[in-house]
Amino acid sequence: MLLSIIQLFFLILFIRQITIVLIAWWTGTQSDVPFQSTKKSALKKLINYLEIKQNHKIYDLGSGSGQVVFFLANNTTAKIVGVERNRPLYLISQFKKLFNPQLKIKFINQDLFKINLSDADIIYTYFSPRAYKKAHQKFEQELKPNTILIAWRYPFNSSKFKLIHQIKDRHTMYIYQKQR
Numbered sequence: 001m002l003l004s005i006i007q008l009f010f011l012i013l014f015i016r017q018i019t020i021v022l023i024a025w026w027t028g029t030q031s032d033v034p035f036q037s038t039k040k041s042a043l044k045k046l047i048n049y050l051e052i053k054q055n056h057k058i059y060d061l062g063s064g065s066g067q068v069v070f071f072l073a074n075n076t077t078a079k080i081v082g083v084e085r086n087r088p089l090y091l092i093s094q095f096k097k098l099f100n101p102q103l104k105i106k107f108i109n110q111d112l113f114k115i116n117l118s119d120a121d122i123i124y125t126y127f128s129p130r131a132y133k134k135a136h137q138k139f140e141q142e143l144k145p146n147t148i149l150i151a152w153r154y155p156f157n158s159s160k161f162k163l164i165h166q167i168k169d170r171h172t173m174y175i176y177q178k179q180r
């Protein structure tokens with residue numbers, strides 16, 4: 001009995017890992033940014049550093065299966081929006097939301113370039129260097145002064161954004177502020 005429970009546990013773990021690898025490969029064939037997750041340890045350091053307030057609106061652009069959105073919603077009182085183009089990943093996020101109806105979160109199944117970000121206070125991103133180049137113009141034109149832009153793993157280089165802090169973890173988390 002115990003053996004079959006352990007076997008079932010490892011089978012579920014194995015299927016989960018295979019699914020993650022397949023989704024990462026599939027999203028990578030569709031866009032510049034394959035699905036991968038930010039390290040939770042880095043997110044913990046982020047919320048210790050950033051003073052996130054109740055009236056803040058946070059966007060996770062390319063929210064994957066929603067892990068950053070759920071983490072921020074569980075640890076702050078801000079309003080959080082996840083934008084994800086990949087339909088299965090969006091549906092996984094929506095499914096997880098069913099079990100957390102109390103959280104102030106919303107998921108949008110859309111290309112992030114079609115979303116107006118002018119009401120954002122904080123933008124969370126985990127892009128590739130190529131995707132950051134593509135988003136350059138949008139972020140420079142659309143984000144209001146003082147908006148915080150967080151870039152996990154790869155830096156975002158723009159003269160209109162000042163690097164205000166770096167968090168070291170498995171990768172680096174770069175925190176920028178939009179200049180006036």
Ligand SMILES: C[S@@+](CC[C@H](N)C(=O)[O-])C[C@H]1O[C@@H](n2cnc3c(N)ncnc32)[C@H](O)[C@@H]1O
Pocket residue numbers: 027031032033034035036037038060061062063064065067068083084085086089110111112113125126127152
């Ligand atoms: C590296 S994952 C990051 C997931 C999550 N934000 C995190 O940090 O754990 C990037 C996600 O962006 C999504 N994505 C890529 N291009 C996109 C676009 N143009 N619009 C919306 N989502 C996009 C991918 O499908 C993928 O799920």
